[in-house]
Amino acid sequence: RNVLKTPLKQTATSQLVLTERQSDCQPLTTPPKPKETPPADPWTPTSNLKMLISAASPEIRSREQRKQLSNSSSEVLQAKHCLQEHLLGDEYEKSQPSRKEKSLGLLCHKFLARYPDYPSAAQKSYICLDEVTEELHVERRRIYDIVNVLESLHMVSRLARNRYVWHGRHNLPQTLQALKKVGEENKYIQQIQMIKKREYEHEFDADGERNEEMASSFGSSEQSEMSFVELPGVEFRAASVNGRKYKSLRVMSQKFVMLFLVSTPQIVSLEVAAKILIGEDQLEDLDKSKFKTKIRRLYDIANVLSSLKLIKKVHVTEERGRKPAFKWTGPEVLPNIQDTKLEATSTTCSPPVSESTPSKEHCSKNLFPSKGKQNFTRHSSLIKLVKSIENDRRKIQSAPNSPVKISTSTYQSLPVFPSTITQLPAVSKQQLEGQSKTAEEMPLKCALPSPEAAPKPEAPQQPVASQPLGACPASHSSVSPVILPHPHSGVSYAIYLHPSQAHTVTTYSPGFMLQPLPCANATGIKSNNSKVLNKTSTEEGDNQMAVAEPTKSLAAEERPEMKSETPSQRCLKRSQALQENNLIKKRRNDEESLDTSSTFFPSGYLIPLTHCTHGNKADCSNKEKAGVCSLQHPTYSSPITGVIPMTASELKTVNIPAFHITPLNIMLSPNSIAAAPVLSNSCLNSSNTSSAPNPSSSALNFMLQHIGLIPAGVQVPANPVLQHLPVSSQAENISHSSGNTNVQEGKVSKKMLHLVCGGLRGNNFLSSLQPSAPKEPHEPQTVTENFFRTPGGPNSGFSHSDDTKRISQGTLYIPQRKLEVSED
DNA sequence: ATCTCCCGCCATATG
DNA sequence: CATATGGCGGGAGAT
DSSP states (O other): OSSSSSSOOSSOOOOOOOOOOOOEEETOOOOOOOTTTTTTTGGGGHHHHHHHHHHHHHHHHHHHHHHOOOHHHHHHHHHHHHHHHHHHTTTTTOOHHHHHHHHHHHHHHHHTTTTSSSSTTTTOEEEEEHHHHHTTOOOHHHHHHHHHHHHHHSSSSEEEEEEEEOOGEEEEEEEEHHHHHHHHTTTHHHHHHHHHHHHHHHHHHHHHHHHHHHHHHOOOSSSOOOOOOOOOOSOOOHHHHHHHTOHHHHHHHHHHHHHHHHHSSSSHHHHHHHHHHHHTTSSSOOOOHHHHHHOOOOHHHEEEETTSSHHHHHHHHOOOOEEEEEEOOSSSOOTTTTHHHHHHHHGGGTTSSSSSHHHEEEEEEOOOOOTTHHHHHHHHHHHHHHHHHHHHHHHHHHSSOOGGGGGGGTOOOOOIIIIIIIIOOOOHHHHHHHHHHSSSHHHHHHHHHHHHHTOOSSSSSSTTTTGGGGGGGGSSSEEEEEEEETTTTTTOEEEOOOOHOOOOHHHOOOOOOSOOOOOHHHHHHHHHHHHHSSSSSSHHHHHHHHHHHHHHHHHHHHHHHHHHHHHHHHHHHHHHHHHHHHHHHHHHHHHHHHHHOOOSSOOEEEEEOGGGTTTTTHHHHHHHHHHHHHHHHHTTTTHHOOOOOOOOHHHHHHHHHHSOOOSSSOOHHHHHHHHHHOOOOOHHHHHHHSSSSSHHHHHHHHHHHHTSSSSOOOOOOOOOOOOOOOOHHHHHHEEETTHHHHHHHHHHHHHHIIIIOOOHHHHHHHHHHHOOOOOOOOOEEEEEEESSOOOOOOOOOHHHHHHHHOOSSSSSSOOOOOEEEEOO
């Protein structure tokens, strides 16, 4: 400490510089560790340069470049200059690095430079915090910030005190996929929209009233829990990590990433993210300090993510002004093809229960005992943990969290959820696993992961019913993991529940199911849909919405919603949680009988089982899976649906009967909306509620396939999410644009749903399917939102986003607002 | 003034 | 108890 604390501001600042990028250079190791004090790093010649270069955060670089030079190439040169400057002028400052030089982003680059993006199995690297801190000359605290974020992405995992294992980006795809799923399950999209709405409202209104409205607003709810999403192979080791206790940066980081993955434009403003991450539940009290703190943390996370090049900073300009935001620049999430559907629907699959899947993974894990020792070490501790778990539970329960369950409590129909969520594709998974094993991949994959995996011996602790999962479990003491396989996606993830939850789950059954978010999800979905109708999902959309709709209308809508949702939300709320829990439990029991599952919020850590499987897709393709899926479809479709009805807050809002189906979503001009907004989504919900959809869905699939809309293999499950379809063909058309399978599928499914559900306009449906002129994804800096706009980026294939687009037929809503995104 | 966000105190967790 | 972790928020540099 000491040292330079408040140093001065250094003059030199030069910094700058850097260019960014990464180079991927990985390897350079760091510099010598000279010690520290003054001059610090830079001086090493080339190596340093590289470092710097690589290090510079994009943002910085961009800004700087613009300012001075636009050139890109010369980056290096610039860097040199900088250095020179330092050298020369440095008397002043050399020693002081200037704030930028100390930025987390730069530090993170340095950190990343030490390890390969894709380490070969052979190379696994271990990270010793002591070494790192020394070499990078930073305080330990900072390293934790970096590592925590990396952990959230499963790029590293902790082995023991001071020790981490470097996984690099191998797990990234799975992690992102899992996060996306979870994000979808949560109602993030909805939440985002709500927040935006509020904002607009504020604008319009005087300050005064908002309170009430706000409060109502959304239902955010839920999630306050922390849940960490884990990957299969990767372990979650360290009790601490799992130990639910911390809220932590890890969880926050994952949620933040989820926001990007579910947003259509994939641009998330800090403000919105902060609000969502905070438990929104609380009304809205400003709680400035809390908000500020959240923002600070988000900057920290954003810096690391920026270093990873997963996001970049931008500014969104609304009417109110421009706000800092970040744009996702990472890989698109896998198109898991039908996943969405599948997942959601997968109910069918579930029966098999858990099972195997995990095992597979685990297997891989087991393979590598190498680490075992460490693990074992932990192992003992784990036992303790188990004990402690109980304690935790208490805490937890008593505490805020437990909430989850509840959602059901309210109205939500319980049964429904379970089915949906629960679904374990397990079967398929098993199969898959088996296949995978056969496949060569296994070995390879196993190898990589294994280290991590290895550790878990047998899962001593996991009481969890899931055991079958077995593998997964091992690690975690406190939490019990649940594994969900996703057949389609291939990604399975496990959610760790807090002990309290866990045990419940466990209790249930073997066939446990996870629901990520029970009510919440459902709700979210619905709401999303409805919202979607109205707005575009993304920010832009929001903006538009806001603009379009007069506050009033919004208010009106919201209120109703509130009612409906409120309960659910509340459930989420901690305070209530307790009570609810009890209720929930009861219900669960009931449900259990049904089958189900528990309803949980996604509290846990998700672990995608994937990697092992990876082959998932392939697997899927494989017979079984395929077969299963197809079969399943019919079966499960309902789950979501079921949920939906409950939630359809919006509908309620609108006053439309839940069942009522509105064929089209209509966006009305603000005025009009106020007058008579109609939401269509509901229809789906209602219809789906029961399992009914299946048949229809199958039929649809059949049709689609014939038509060529869908690849033969693909089936469209009726996904609740998808629900709203745009009825109006025209508008919709746009969306499918490319007609890529992925995208289309989503749409198709939606449509199908409509058909099924509503049975409403088949014609439209078909017409809509036809490819329209492709729109492209734009990623423009300035985004104009239109409903028409292509759903998110290229990939966006999700249902959600797509949904967004729907427009009301009657009135086309023209986007009034555009958000501008500026770089730099 | 606002946006970023570094620094490091101090509560907790772990050993 | 000593350390290792990491929540958190003051307040200072950058714009």
